Amino acid sequence: MADTPGEGWEKAEREALERMGSSPLPQAAQEDAVVRRLRREGLLAPRRRWEILAAVAAGLALFALGHAWGGRARGPDGPRFVLFVHDTPASAATTEAGVQERVREYGAWARDQRAANRLVSGAKLSDEVVVLEGGRPPVARREETGEAGGYFVISAPDLAQALAVAGTCPHLRHGGIIVVRRVDG
């Protein structure tokens, strides 16, 4: 058998070997777990206050808006969609001024949606995440990224239009993720 990758194997075997090179990836939470370990060991610099704020900029905007709404549901009747706002390492602002700008930007977007009578409600979610799985005790975890940091509920005639609205959210432009789910019923 020849001594170069691929050669010497039959075609189907080569394809099977190639498929071995596309195995599943580790869970995204692993990255944060490694970072936490490095920080505990002092191998990474501790996060500064503005960096912590940066990771939750979208949430801060939602928090401020939530207070302004007083928790009351608004918006027209009709199909509703929940926009779950997920932070990613890439979506964090990189300066304190950037954080303030981000909060202002997200707030302006939410106000525009409200003015267009599309926004029903929104809220920041606590950073504390507790996972329940049948038969096991609750597991608490504090994820720095990956979990939903907040949500908006919007009103839209259909999924396509809900996606169009979600697509204008500045969170996407900053590398964040938005998960859109229709509320059934």
Add this chain to the structure above:
Amino acid sequence: MTAEGAPDRELAERFCRQRDEAAFRILYRRHTPLLFRLAHRLAGAAAEDVVQDAWVRAARGLPGFRWEAKLSTWLAGIVVNRCREEWRTAPGAGAEPMPERAGPPPTGDVRIDLERAVAALAPGFRAVLLLHDVEGYSHEEIAEVLGVAPGTSKSQLSRARRAVRAWLGGEEGDRGRHAG
């Protein structure tokens, strides 16, 4: 601002000098797919622990890395060394490429059979075959990863391939090996 496309060395130096999280995360995302593939094939269910430990060890050792090899090669070596700790506690870590009990007979589906045959290889032989035939490493690079001579890598690859071939060919002709 951290550039996603910055070279490994620049990111590593930024990490070492400033303990920079963003630089580390870019390195992590760039190299983890390969490291996890290796760990997945070499340590099975322990793969996530292996990769996590390997990154912590790499972060500790990075200031001493001399850049005579590619970073990915050095990282792969750390993963294999961490896997060796799993092999010591697992059966089948012997000098023969494939232990006697090589699992169930071929099914006729080449994908399944090859997976099984490779999984049945003793870990050291499996590492050489995966690095060479799946990941495309040269024998010199494999030698660096495994801490062996290039000649050892060559001979182990040859023996590993023969063992896989024998395993696959056990039923050849009778079972329509490529039917799937």
